[in-house]
Amino acid sequence: MNIELRQLRYFVTVADEMHFGRAAQRLHMTQPPLSQAIQQLEAALGGVQLFTRTSRSVALTPAGTALLPEAQRILQQTSALPDLARRAASGASGRLSLAFVSTADYSVLPPVLREFREAYPDVEIDLREATTDVQIEELLQGRVDVGLLIPPLPDRARAQLDYLPVLTEPLILAVPKGLSMLRGKTKIALQALAEQPLVIFPRRIAPALHDAIVACYHDAGLTPRIGQEAIQMQTIIGLVSAGMGIALVPQSVSNLKRPGVEYRPLADRTPLVETGLAWRRDNASPVLRAFLELLRKK
Secondary structure: OOOOHHHHHHHHHHHHHOOHHHHHHHOOOOHHHHHHHHHHHHHHOOOOOOEEEOOOOEEEOHHHHHHHHHHHHHHHHHHOHHHHHHHHHHOOEEEEEEEEOHHHHHOOHHHHHHHHHHHOOEEEEEEEEOOHHHHHHHHHOOOOOEEEEOOOOOHHHHOOEEEEEEEEEEEEEEEEOOOHHHOOOOOEOHHHHOOOOEEEOOOOOOHHHHHHHHHHHHHOOOOOOEEEEOOOHHHHHHHHHOOOOEEEEEHHHHHOOOOOEEEEOEOOOOOEEEEEEEEEOOOOOHHHHHHHHHHHOO
């Protein structure tokens, strides 16, 4: 079977006019080549007849009636191909796989997604929550396009990944509500909480965040008493709510409201924690390029 789009267009025009002469005029051709093209289409379809013709009238056969809506659909889809290709090339349509650390869910992720969705409504976004170490492996293997993670990137990844800082924020305290040493105080010194167990990310999961938290204790002349480790921020705040200890978290996590948890600024010198985007340097996706351009304008 060798059916040409030209033949389908001729067939639809004749079916619309129900007259070979008028159809030929619309197509800016003479009638004999038009009739020959319809015969070639009928032959390509297995010798079925599409029109019944008399000296005075033209009518669709049952086969022609069945073919007409399908031919119209094919021609309509074909006419949309240039726009589809242009939109895909510009990043206006396609797919973006985005991984994110749990802390980003309370800070940069919601507004970034909202702005990108408004600018590029036809892009399909595949979201995956993952720790920084998992994201780096997924990026290196090409299984995700971009990751919202906590730097720094390990040495082995820097040769293949690019990085863009997005947010810098201080650490604050998340503490069980009602602790006696908190009463009447706005800022809390770590010395006042020295005996409280610490709930923290494992270092292998987020080494920069883990080290920043431990550095807070060392700067205060303390050694943290680690009570629990958890890899999700929701879990850490849940453990604080349950009275299992205190936590030092990025300031934006205070947007995560849980009964039994208070957020307080530290009186001590507080390190800043950064969140940023990482992506493969050789990823030529137009959708990724559009996403990065939007972030760079912020």
